[in-house]
Amino acid sequence: MKKYLLKTILITAFAVTACDKDKENPIEPVAEQEFTFIRILVNDELTNELSLIDPQKLSAEKFEAKFPKSALYGTEAGRFGALVNGANNNLQLFDTGLEGHGDHVDVKGTPKFGALIGDGNRPTHFKSKGDEIITFNDGDGTLSTAVQADFHTAGAKMKLINAGNVAHHGAMTKFDNGSYAITEKDGSVVGTLPERVKIIDASGKTIHASTIQTKGIHGNATNGKVSVFGSASGILVVDQSGTQKLIPHPADFGDAWFGSILEAGAAGKFVGYTAAKGAYVIDIEKSTVTPAVQNTDIMQAKVDYAGKNLIVLMHSGEVQVIDLVSNSVTTKGSVISAVAKEETQKPQLEATARYIYITQPKSGEVLQISTQNLSKKQTIKVSATPYRLAILGLESSEGH
Structure with missing residues (x-):
């Protein structure tokens, strides 16, 4: 009995000492x-x-692209990357071979370039929705689209959608109902920036005409039902039904405006960024703009x-x-x-x-x-x- 009691005391004393040491020297959590x-x-x-x-x-595994200095994007499903090179009227697709299936990922072959040819007139803006990729072509104001089934088809080319635009530095989004919100230039602002957004179908036909004229548009994002565009007149919100509205910038913005709009799907938010002020959370329901980081030293916000x-x-x-x-x-x-x-x-x-x-x-x-x-x-x-x-x-x- 005495031996048992002594053993218990020693074990307890050791545990207490060990706990004290842990407090003095806490173990750092290992990064995942x-x-x-x-x-x-x-x-x-x-x-x-x-x-x-x-x-x-x-x-890193090394490959040879067609051109240097391309813009890089990922597709919504995550399997493909897109190299967009407006200077050479070229889009290349890169296949990681990683295909998601909900609760797991399959490996479909080795990493390699796709066969699809993207040859729009100065493709600049890129978006991906479902199995579709889209570029806005600054050289003539058209869209180019393609679906994943054609990414490895030899000789396949992206489909051209002509919405009756003129050349401008534009952008687009795709809604869940299959329509596209696309910028248009009416010439009211000097320069390459567009002033309006209309909604078209896959043939380029206008479904909902623009109802708001701005003083210039740059930057956009969408959650599939609503698209948000940065504009010098305010934050332009375009619903897939065709409804449009402007959310005012904060009172202290002066001439500053959001040239970049980011979509945070998991958070259910949009973020506007301008180097002149910082990054702000945009609530499209309440029409409010709230600071996330007010700082003029931001180099990148993603x-x-x-x-x-x-x-x-x-x-x-x-x-x-x-x-x-x-x-x-x-x-x-x-x-x-x-x-x-x-x-x-x-x-x-x-x-x-x-x-x-x-x-x-x-x-x-x-x-x-x-x-x-x-x-x-x-x-x-x-x-x-x-x-x-x-x-x-x-x-x-x-x-x-």
Whole structure:
């Protein structure tokens, strides 16, 4: 009995001592690995080199694109990336081979380029809806569209939709009902920016004419039922029914307006960004505009891949992660050296729920930074002068 009592006392004393030591030296939570089926596509400013990063392996597979300095986008389903090169009237598709099936992901072959040809007149703006991709062609104001079934069909070309537009720096969205909201230029504003938005069908026929004239439009996003456009006259909200309205900018904006509109699907919000003021949450139901980050030092502002958080990178090198559901900063800290505002090619930012990815144009690398612990960093070697990056694949680790 005495031996048992002594043993119990010793075990209890050891446990208490161990607990005290844990309090003195708490164990840091280990940052989660990136999702197995996430990929990062990175292209180059000066060469045709294309890097496909596997962020778990911290390595990149190399490919040759047709042109350098393309804009990079991902398709809504996540399987394909699009390289849009307006200077050469070209769109290329890249297939990760990762196909989502709800509760799991299938691997469909090896990563490779698609066969589809995109040859619109200066394709500039890109959108993806369901299995469809769309470009707005600045050279003639047309749309080009294609569906995923044709992405690997040899000789297949994107379909042209002529909505009777003139050439301008425009944009479009696609609604859940199959119609498109497309900008149009009426000539009331000098320059290349459009002033109006109309709704057309797949043949280019106008379904709902514009009801609001603005002083210039740039930047747009959609949740499938409503599209939001940045404009010098206010935030233009276009419903798929054809109804249009303007939400006023905050009273202190002066001549500033949102040239970028981001959609945060998981948070059910839209975000407007202007370098002159910062990033703001737009409530289209209440017609309100609320600050998320009021700062004129923002270098990049992006919504994460899941559509829940806003990631803001400052010229100072500081990053902020803002939860758009609560509109509160969850993580904040310095992650890179300061970047001069005059710098021509600046670091580019994208993020998943678990990691932030930032290009390093001068060192030929991409930084991988944990969203939970900004001190947890890894570098991934890519091409010599990384230009843009896009997140592809799915936030899942469940295979077939």
